[in-house]
Amino acid sequence: MGVKALLSKPLAAYVHKKDRSWIENPVEAQQAVFKSIVRKAQATRFGRDHGFSAISSHADFVQAVPVRDYEGLSSYFNRVKQGEKDVLWPGKPLYLAKTSGTTSGTKYIPITSDSISNHINGARNALLAYVHETGNSAFLDGKLIFLSGSPELEEIGGIKTGRLSGIANHHVPGYLRTNQLPSYQTNCIEDWETKLDQIIEETIDQNMTLISGIPPWVQMYFDKLMRQTGKPIKDIFPNFQLFVYGGVNFEPYRKKLFESIGKEVDSIELFPASEGFFAYQNQQQDKGLLLLLNDGIFYEFIPVEEYFKENPTRLTIGEVEPGVNYALVISSNAGLWSYSIGDTVKFTSIKPYKVVVSGRIKHFISAFGEHVIGEEVEKAMQRTMAKFPTVELIEFTVAPHVSQDKGASFHEWLVEFSREPQNLEAFTDELDQQLQKLNSYYYDLISGNILQRLKITGLPRGTFRDYMKSQGKLGGQNKVPRLSNDRKLADGLLGVAKL
Incomplete structure (x- = not known):
């Protein structure tokens, strides 16, 4: 066993023990996040416009801050893009995450110095939860591939801007960088098919142990590998043992993906978005995703059938029920306030709070x-x-x-x-x-x-x-x-x- 695999086990145990405090006290954890972000944003443009200094409860917040989507907050986002400080969160964001909206065109979501850790630690802790549960850490000694967008960033209003996956690429922990594929130069290729050919050239003879990406694009990678070699993935990468994915429901792709691999491998589902890293699968036999309740994001949940009403019910974590479809609304230390991310979720468990993504509110x-x-x-x-x-x-x-x-x-x-x-x-x-x-x-x-x-x-x-x-x-x-x-x-x- 290599050094990385060996050291990951005590770190996984430490993170697991630390997480128990908020998992076992979810309402208190969310209340602490709520008070912290409202207090810190009082002097921002948004905080002054919405009377944050007078908000002391969720009921006050509901009265002061309506639910909005990207278009609803566009006047504030535009100020941020122009380089103005203290608009939605103190100072200027570290990054703007560029994402294609289905109704909004291109969106620019702020990532602040306070919120960046949510994106990075969420993905890290998902892997550590797997190590803690299964005892398997050998994959950390092999090569890890993250099929992602380009890490090249532009500047808008003096703020570095790019795709979330490209931004995250700059924050891969140093101890994993030597394992990471493809190379930075290959990741910077914009044309997907050209990039895919280069990824295959760099990975085909490597000891790939973890592969991560959105399932249809991973399938395209597998298809090209199999056409080139005439072999199933298990023979190309005999030590491949962990598939990490998110962004879409895996079930329609599962059968073909595992047939391409030629064997069953463990998998971890993530729930990431430009707006935040919300949840991850922390148990192999449970498809529910553990909702992260202490990491700078305050959640509200609107029953789907009420979403388009003028004053929908806005529930907090202690008020939700299993099996009900809710539109997910967040306020966070990225400066998003009662922001509808467009996803719907359903709770599979409330001890602890676990969700599955059930769809899109506009789809x-x-x-x-x-x-x-x-x-x-x-x-x-x-x-x-x-x-x-x-x-x-x-x-x-x-x-x-x-x-x-x-x-x-x-x-x-x-x-x-x-x-x-x-x-x-x-x-x-x-x-x-x-x-x-x-x-x-x-x-x-x-x-x-x-x-x-x-x-x-x-x-x-x-x-x-x-x-x-x-x-x-x-x-x-x-x-x-x-x-x-x-x-x-x-x-x-x-x-x-x-x-």
């Missing part, structure tokens, strides 16, 4: 009043594929197809299969039945002949990749929306596929 289909959400289409596909075990898919998305003729509208599922169903009709029928079971409104619309049964449109191999490339969103942290309430994405995919 739904309700063209006919059905309000189908991402979690439901993913579960429907997952359950259907379990009944058709030979089927493999690469990617899919769902959109409404609206017709003026009564009973002629339907949900169109645009699917790129790597192995198609032998009986597409039976597969489609099962998929529709599963969605009806998961969403009673959809069931009512089908049984009432308002909607036809869903239709699957198979797309040629590479369609999603080619579409993302055409949008400048190939690789890195970019994700395909699982569903949408309009035809923009669907029509774009069909245009690329020329169907």
Whole structure:
């Protein structure tokens, strides 16, 4: 056992013991974060505008600070981008994390000297939690790959600006830098396909033990490796033992990914975003993600059905219930205040508080009043594929197809299969039945002949990749929306596929 693997075990035990204090006192931990960030931001432009000096409770905060998304806070973000100090948080941010919004265009999220540790320690502690639980630390002695955006940064308003994954690349602990691949020069390549070729050249003969990235882009890496060598991943990297991922639901990709590997390996799910590092999987047999309650982020939770109301209920951590879908709202030491990040979560446990990401608040289909959400289409596909075990898919998305003729509208599922169903009709029928079971409104619309049964449109191999490339969103942290309430994405995919 190498030095890194050996020393990680006492560090993992120390972090585990330290975390027990806030895990066992979650309400108190959140109250301490709330008081600290409100007090520290009192003299900022935002704090003065919203009377932070008079806020002493969450009820006061709800009255003073409405829930907003990026557009709602854009006047403050614009001041920050212009280099103004003390706008949302004391001083100027260390970085602006550049991210592509589905409705906002490019967003610039502040990362401050107080909030940077949340991003770095969250990822570190996820690995240490795995070491503590399993006793396996050998992967730290091998090569580690993080498929990420470019670490090259520009400046806006005197603030270093770039993709979150690129910013994080500058903060990889020194003791891991000698293990890290690809090289800095390769990471700086902007074109994803060129970059991928270079990553393969640098890693193909290395002792890869940990691979991290968004599943569809990792799959692309694996596919190229297998085409080049004619071998499964387990034979290319015999000591590969840990896969770390986040950003999308893993289940639609799991089967194909592990078939590519050729063996089961442990995996850790993370819940990172430009706005903060929120949670990570701390137990291999539990898919729930431990919500980080003491790390500079104060959480509020809005029941999804109330989200678009004028004054929705805003719950704190001690008021949530398991199994309910909530829109996630945060206030933090990055200077985000009652900021809706767009994700929905569901608690799987409240002792300790663990969540799964259930979808996006703006990603739904309700063209006919059905309000189908991402979690439901993913579960429907997952359950259907379990009944058709030979089927493999690469990617899919769902959109409404609206017709003026009564009973002629339907949900169109645009699917790129790597192995198609032998009986597409039976597969489609099962998929529709599963969605009806998961969403009673959809069931009512089908049984009432308002909607036809869903239709699957198979797309040629590479369609999603080619579409993302055409949008400048190939690789890195970019994700395909699982569903949408309009035809923009669907029509774009069909245009690329020329169907």
